Amino acid sequence: MSNEVYLEVGLPPLPEDLLLARDHGDVLFIVGAGASYPAPSSLPDFGGLVADIYRKVDPAVAAAMDAVSVRGGPSWSDAPHLLSDAQRTELKFFCQREYDVVLGMLERRIDGDPNDESTMRRAAREVLARTTQPNPIHSALVHLGQRYGQTLLVTTNFDRLLSEAAKQERAVAESFALGEIPNPSRRTDFGGILHVHGKLSWKREKGSALILTDQDFGDSYLRRHLITSFLYDAARIFHLVLVGYSANDSPVRYLLNAIAGDERHFNDLKPRYAFIGCEPSDERTPTEWRARGITPIPYDSAHNHKALGDLLVRWANILPTKRNQASLNSYLKTLGLLDPESPAGDAAKSFLKYYVRRSTQSEQTDLSKLLSQKGCSPRWLSFLNQIIRETGKER
Numbered sequence: 331m332s333n334e335v336y337l338e339v340g341l342p343p344l345p346e347d348l349l350l351a352r353d354h355g356d357v358l359f360i361v362g363a364g365a366s367y368p369a370p371s372s373l374p375d376f377g378g379l380v381a382d383i384y385r386k387v388d389p390a391v392a393a394a395m396d397a398v399s400v401r402g403g404p405s406w407s408d409a410p411h412l413l414s415d416a417q418r419t420e421l422k423f424f425c426q427r428e429y430d431v432v433l434g435m436l437e438r439r440i441d442g443d444p445n446d447e448s449t450m451r452r453a454a455r456e457v458l459a460r461t462t463q464p465n466p467i468h469s470a471l472v473h474l475g476q477r478y479g480q481t482l483l484v485t486t487n488f489d490r491l492l493s494e495a496a497k498q499e500r501a502v503a504e505s506f507a508l509g510e511i512p513n514p515s516r517r518t519d520f521g522g523i524l525h526v527h528g529k530l531s532w533k534r535e536k537g538s539a540l541i542l543t544d545q546d547f548g549d550s551y552l553r554r555h556l557i558t559s560f561l562y563d564a565a566r567i568f569h570l571v572l573v574g575y576s577a578n579d580s581p582v583r584y585l586l587n588a589i590a591g592d593e594r595h596f597n598d599l600k601p602r603y604a605f606i607g608c609e610p611s612d613e614r615t616p617t618e619w620r621a622r623g624i625t626p627i628p629y630d631s632a633h634n635h636k637a638l639g640d641l642l643v644r645w646a647n648i649l650p651t652k653r654n655q656a657s658l659n660s661y662l663k664t665l666g667l668l669d670p671e672s673p674a675g676d677a678a679k680s681f682l683k684y685y686v687r688r689s690t691q692s693e694q695t696d697l698s699k700l701l702s703q704k705g706c707s708p709r710w711l712s713f714l715n716q717i718i719r720e721t722g723k724e725r
Contacts, residue, residue, distance in 0.1 A: 469498065
């Protein structure tokens with residue numbers, strides 16, 4: 331990753347181009363189930379949602395799912411013979427992580443023709459509606475998604491936690507779903523929390539249909555082109571950033587296939603990024619994302635992906651807004667007290683380079699004063715002057 335910027339020692343770096351694009355209103359965050367996983371939200375990912383639905387409507391298969399999910403446990407083919415052939419087939423596809431296919435099979439087996447009030451869909455809404463508490467990731471994304479005075483976020487989640495976080499943060503955030511979603515635009519009035527796979531009802535707001543099964547995905551992505559058309563336009567206007575997904579998620583397959591298909595015909599798509607949780611020694615997972623045309627931003631997945639929340643919260647807290655000015659100035663003062671040649675100083679240099687490139691002349695003057703405070707190394711002013719000259723030439 332070139333031009334890496336460290337927002338804080340111990341946190342993963344971010345690409346400078348991504349930071350600058352967000353500051354210019356050119357980033358569109360696409361939020362997945364992983365954002366709603368941390369407490370106090372504690373909602374399941376897609377696989378967990380499937381398992382919870384089965385616990386409500388088919389406990390026998392749910393028990394088998396729990397068994398095969400244990401590391402070193404039995405395979406789907408060793409499932410109890412009390413299960414029917416249809417149930418065993420659903421278990422097989424669950425093990426293959428084809429969760430949309432599993433839900434389609436379940437709905438057809440129990441309800442016959444799909445409908446908005448099917449047993450499966452009622453169970454899904456019950457599982458997802460069990461919390462209304464957003465977590466720090468939701469709040470950070472609301473701040474990161476601010477564009478010309480309103481919130482702009484895309485989500486494949488059905489929950490309304492981003493809307494609740496926006497309300498708590500007193501941010502302007504109208505929500506839309508499916509056919510209500512406005513077309514992507516560079517206009518300053520393009521905004522909203524956009525539920526491309528549908529949304530639950532929330533307080534006095536009505537919900538919508540939910541895209542859950544393979545049939546739902548096929549209808550929306552392939553037949554009606556509702557979501558693909560949106561993505562085609564969005565990928566030309568914005569740097570797309572995926573948050574809260576794994577490479578095997580069904581929504582990711584559909585999202586990335588839509589973008590990749592368009593990329594073969596056009597060369598004006600913006601860069602795309604994804605925050606990916608993995609072990610520090612894991613090189614395969616980032617490579618897998620790169621092979622799909624996505625720039626990975628790896629972070630340590632330990633402690634229930636704590637690093638993701640820490641990074642997003644930190645990013646949200648250094649944005650150039652009135653809300654952050656005091657804490658940002660405090661942080662800049664702290665950087666000035668570091669030794670420029672120390673490891674922490676190297677991280678500080680990466681941040682200061684980015685800060686100068688996105689700042690005004692007045693902000694650069696204020697930064698010079700902060701770096702002139704008592705206890706700061708005079709080498710910081712020399713470094714700052716060099717960056718300002720280089721930035722002036724680039725402009």
